Structures are given as C-alpha cells and as structure tokens.
Amino acid sequence: MTIDLRLSGGRIATPHGVVDADLLVSGERIAGIVSRETAVDAARTIDVTGKLVLPGMVDVHVHTREPGYTHKEDIRTTTEQAAAGGVTTIFGMPNLDPPTTDTATLRDVFGMYERSSIVDYNHNPAPTKLDEVVAMSEMGIRAYKIYMVVDTGRTYPHPAGTGMHDHGHLLQLMDIIATTGKRFIIHPHDQALMDYIEGEILARGENTPQGYATAYAAREGVIWDTAIDVVLRLAEASGCPIHIAHIQTPRSIEAVRRAKANGVDVTCEVNHWAPFLSTWDDVERLGPYALSYWLPDENRAAVWEGMRDGTIDIASSDHAPHTREEKEVGWTEMWSAHTGTPGIQYYYPLMLDAVNKGQLTLDRVVDMVATQPAAAFGLEGVKGVLEVGADADIVVADLNAPWTITNDGVLSRIEWTCYDGREISARIDRTFVRGHEVFADGVVTGAPGTGKLALSSTDREGNAR
Template sequence: MADLVVRSTRVHTGLRELPAQIVIKDGLVTGLRELGETVVAARELDLGDQLVIPGLVDTHCHFRDPGFTHKEDLASGTRAAASGGVTTVFDMPNTEPPTTTPDRLRAHLDDLDRKSVVDYGHNASAVEPDLIPELAAAGAAAFKLWMSYDVERTYPHSPSTAVTDRAVLYRAFEEVAGTGLPLYVHPTDHELYNLNSSRAKEQWGVDPASYARSFRLGDSVAFNAAVATLLEFQRSVGTRLHVLHLSSVEGIRMVREAKAAGRSVTGEANPFAMFVTNDWDRIEQRGPFVLGQWVPPADDVAMWSAIVDGTVDVIGSDHAPHTTEEKLPGWKDMFAAPSGSPMIADYLRLLLTAVHDGRLTLDRVIELCCVNPAQLVGLTGRKGTLEPGADADFVVLDLDHVAPIDGSTSLYKCGWSPADGIVTRGRVHRTFLRGTEIYRDGEVLVDEGFGRPVIG
C-alpha cells in the first residue's frame, strides 16, 4: 500500500507534463499511474486541474546565519523558502565566522540540521586552497568565492570570503578540480571596480543612481574582465566552473563560446536582475531597496536571450536580506549601505508571470529552477524531478491568483521585498517535502529541523 497518491490532470515531472497519479511511499515517488487506474493508498489527494511541479532547488541563498541573524536566520529563511516552493536550499559562506575550515563547516551543517524546515546543503568558502580537500570530505556541496570585497562597508562582501590575488585564485581552481565539485564565483575584478566606483562618485555623487551606474562603467569591464579570467583558469585547469550573475553582453558571449567548446562551464542568472534591476524607473523609485546591480537595456536583452537559449543553466534566488534600517542610509550613500535583497519567496511567482506573458515556457522554468540545479550539485534523479525514485518534493500552484507582491505579509524576517508592488499571476498554494505537506496558504506546517542533508 502506498502512503499517499496525488492526482492531477497537470503533473510536470521535470521531464514531461501529463495527467497522472503520483504514487508516494516512504517519502519517495514510487510510480506515476494514469488517471482512473486503481491505486491503493493510505491517503489520497485529488487536485483536479491544479498544476503540480517538482520542488525548486535553490543553489544560491544567503541566510545570514551565524553572525547576522537580525537580518535572517536559517529557520526564517527556510520557512520563506517553503512558501516560495523551494524544497532544497544551498546557502553561501559569507557568514560570521565564514565556513573556511572543516570544523566551521561541520558546525554550520549541524546548525542547519537543527533549524532548516527544507532539505539543505552548504557551499563552503574556497579562500584557503590547502583546506579545500578537507572541506569536501566534511560535506561541502560546492565551493564559493568572491573576486572582490566591499571597501566602504564590511558586509556582505567581506575580505574574509574574497580572493583578489590571482595566484591564490588559480590554486583554488586546482584544489576544487581535485574534488570534482563545482566552483561558484562572483565575478567582479576588484581593482577595476574600485576605479569605476571612484569615477562614479566624482561624476554623479554617492546616491543609488550613481552606485547603479558604477557597475556598468566601461561597458561592464569589471565584470567582463573577471569572467575572462575565470574562463581562462577553467580552460587551464578543467575545474567545474559555475559563473554567477550573468548579465552582460560580453560576459554572456564568452560563457556561450566556452560551453559550445564542450568545456565544464555553467552559468547562473538571478531574479532581481531579470525583474527588478533591469528597470531604471524602479531603481530611481526604490533605490537601496532594489540594489544590487543595474542591468542596462542591451545587457537585459542579452541576459534574457541567454536564459531562453540555454546559455544560462540555473536561476538562483541570491536571497540576500537586510533590514529596512540598514537599507535606508543608502538613499544618501549607497556605496556605504549593504547591497542585496530578499527573493526566495517571490521568484517562482515572477517566473510564472513570465510564463503567462509568453517570455518563458513552463518547461524552461522547471529546467532552470529544478532539473538543472539538481544536476549541478549531483542530485539528478533525486531532487528537481517527480520521476519514480525521486524524493516526493512537489509544489501545488494556483495559476489563477493575481496580486501584487507584498513583502510585509511574507515570511521574510526583514518584512520587505525588492519586488513589492509587482503584480504577478500564479502563486504557491501548497509545498510538499518527501511526501509531507510543509506549507499551505501562508502557514508553515512543520517544525524547525524537519529538513535533512542532501550531501553525505
């Protein structure tokens, strides 16, 4: 007897959409049966025509825990994830202390085990190349580096999680290659960006508009030069390189060419760039509450083309909350205020709206948010799919829901969203993890610690 059978005329397994019964036992999908076929189960859930998709896998989250838990913590962040249809998360190492040693990584994974309501892994810091093999053995899902750090602020881009010395960066590539794990890199040339920041301040001052323009001076030269360096190191060493924040014409061209040559390179785009910071009017209206990096029109076209054509492999939320009090000083000096914004509860709504508007197909959204992220971290067949043998992680969608995003009613600890006011079509109605309902209509239904590790 199955534990649960879920019926819908619209089940997307990650590979195909079909009318089906999802048969679940011991937290796993054990079969897909035709509607009308007899299935014996302890519980039945008939969803009619509601769309069911695999739970999202988010490989790029900043939960601010430990060290900055006034912004977010592992419990609040993963509750927000569940509300956004995300059932597996991988958080980043810019915590305090950062996960630069095996002991710190083990402690962080233990903390996730106590607090997370969804399944989890962690992307460890690669700033100490000699420790990379030990970090991999201790349970790192992947490795993360920043190529630059903040000058006028100490967070979120700390010198303790950045590598600006190219020899050290090259050694990190070598050591990560030996583990077989992916290396995620935030590509910004440190010296070039500092030069551009100085020039922006001299020309426009320190307000949000100046800050936004500073990232794109020299036709995004600081970003593009960093991508060129990363791709050359990857060509030399063979590391599994995952390029974050793809959003420039030239950076996309370089990544596309590397992929066409068969190299082990993947790319990521982020929802704030796709829906928020590619709108100059929104930057002017909301300033520090959306920045981040501006995406000018030509880069926006290139980014969306790359998302559609497969150059971009993954959409990661880059969920990065700060409090309202921390953001407000950015109106006067954005260079000194923290960058980043919450997104994990909102991005599926934004993507469903793009599907409704014809900008993306549902198949492509599921590739970008479910199938490909699972593949990136070695979880193909287990996460990001509803084919038999996978964990029974799925999301029930209400595609008729039309409303503006309102971060004040979200599960974010900070109580706001960069997408506030954007009207979306479609939302998460219910979220299931390993066959257990963990979220429904604004309420998380499981306790902290329900999540399990997916690595090791």
C-alpha cells in the first residue's frame, strides 16, 4: 500500500468515539486508522501529538456572493476562510445576480467554483422555475433552497426569483422535489404577519437595530413558528425531505421534535449567530453588525438544549458578508441595511470552544458540523467522517490554544468580523481537502481550483463509468 500522509500522535474522532491512533491517507482517501506502533512507509509524516484529528466541516449554507455581489465576497475569498476555519465542503446559496434558478445559471456557477474554489463544493439553486427542477437535480446538486420572505425597504439579500410564499405553490414544488430524492432547504417566514408587525414598529419611528431585532422576535417568534408549522405539514403531505434554516424559537424546536417522532424527514440547522451572537447586549453594542437576528434568553436556552439533545441536527454558518457601508446605514435606518453576518472562518473554532466550556460534547459537535450534514445531504460515506474509504477531509485542531479573534485576521473581502476581540480556547492548525493540505500554521496553502464538486457515492460511480 502506498501511503502519502501519516498524521501521527493525535487523537482521532472516529464514528465510534475518540481513539489514540495514527491516521493514514492514500491518494485522496483515508487508508487506515492504525496504532502508533504500526510500521508504514509514508511519503510525509506530520506529528500532531496533543492535537485532535477531526472530520472537516460540511457547511450547507454559505453565501459566496459570486456572481453579482463580488464587492462583498467571492468564491475564492469564501473558500480561503473555509480552509482557515476547518470547513472542507461548502454549499452555496442562490441569492445571486443572476439568481441560480435554472440549468444555465447553475452550469455557470459550477464553472466559477471549478476555477476558484479551494475546498469542495455544491450549490443549492432556487427551484422557482418548475420545469427546471428535475434537470437541475440531474446536474449533481444535493439540495434546493427557497425563501418564504420579501425584503422590506430593500431588494437584497432576498432578490426576486428566489422566493415562494403561496402554500399551494410550495406543496406543488415539494411534490416535484420529492421525485428527485433531494432535500429542500427552506428559509421559513410568514410574510403577511411580518408586514403587520414591521408596519407597527416602523409607524412608531423605530427604524433602528433595536426595532428590527424586536420585530423578528415579536410575539415569541410568531413569524417563524407559523411558517415552520406550515412547512412541516406540507412535508408530511408530500413526502419531500426538508431542511429548515435559521431555527431559533422554543415552539419551532418542539415542532421539529414532534415531526421527527412522527416520521417526517426533516432536518434543521443552527447558524453561528444563534448560540454565539444573539444577545440584547450584542444588538446594543454592535447594532447592524450583529443582525442576523436577536434571540431572547429563553430562545437561546432552547437552541442550546436542541443542540445538545440532537433535535437541531446541523450546524451551518449562514456566512453572509456585507461591507461596512452596507451595515453602517443600519444605525439609523436598519430596514435599509443588508442583514446577515460573516461566520464561516470562526464557526468550527467557536463550537470547539463550547466543548471546552462544557456547553457541548465533542461527539455532538462532530455530528452537527460534519457527520449529520453529510448524511442528510446525500454524502454519507464520502464526507463528514473519518473512516477508511471516505474522502480525506481532515482538520487538525488544538483545544488548548487560547487566542483572540481580531479584524486583522479576517480573510473576507469585507475585512471585519462581528467576533472582533472575542477570546476563545480552540484553534484550527491544519485543514486537508481530499488529502491536499489547504491550510497550515495560520496560512492558506490551497490554490484556487483545488476544490471539486461534492457528489454522492452513487453519482461518483456514475461519473466514473
């Protein structure tokens, strides 16, 4: 056996628990997990004594901003941050210009990834053109994405062509997607209720970060809860596998818990801002830079509990970069600001820091960032796990490495992070994508074009033939 890489002396997070062993890589796949004493002739050996060897993060919710909004970000800068943050596979989102809604725009976007991505990738098109849905599925996508929202006072980040709100249309779409076997990612939102709630707050002159935060959490999160109840019932009626973005209220988490118990094929995600950036102090201190959304204390407590008990399956960043100029307007006109926060570079380290603080177990973190997203989105056995035959998507992390996140270390084109000044205890040391080192010792070493389209094992076999 030819061994290209041996990671020696570390503790490996396997599907059966953490083991003291060495990890072997041959070509682009994991070739073995062996005892320290096993004699192997390896082309390269890296001493990772005292470190954790983890599966790379599979981030199914990433806004690359390319094409159309590359003044904010692009695929290269997004995937540089991914490599630095231990993310080895990203799924891009369709709210681009032009939006990804058909085979032509999807083919163009895949070409951009092929030229520029440092990590592996896929893309979630918006299935708003019904006659294009099946054809896009056949191009290798793992999921679709729709927004049940219309922006108030702006046309971005939810541009025309990416939204669908009528319940009949949603059910029709779920019926079609169900035939493809792919998962349907839904940004839940009750637009009619939001129009009323926003109207009341704006009529009082509260076009501020505090007013915006209050609107989206109003009446115990009613805009989220009613939308998610509808989505879960339609999923049950159609048999369509669904994935709920932005889970954040106790009632919604409980609704997902019940749906799972009743056999509905539903997964849901927690984004970086919910556990780590959603307090009222964050809103007061950072204003538009913290929004995304505000979670009242009881909501945040429910999110942490859902993460711990497995109701919330998946951690995905919702990486959503905007320039300072697009944020600054929000101090006085929040409904004109672009909402969303960058997060892909720091989410995995923040999750590992939560392990050190006793807020999550390491098993839960690995499950949420890697194993579950791979399994739910058709990459089981290929991504998200350290076992023989899987892609060598590997992260070496040091859980005893205190450091401070600063704007100076940001690799995003926007050059700021909402976590500037935050001290954490865990650091990503190295990242490998299919055995290729793309980040080491604080430097992105991967080249644009290193990444490949992430396909299921079945699709890979078909391509090989």
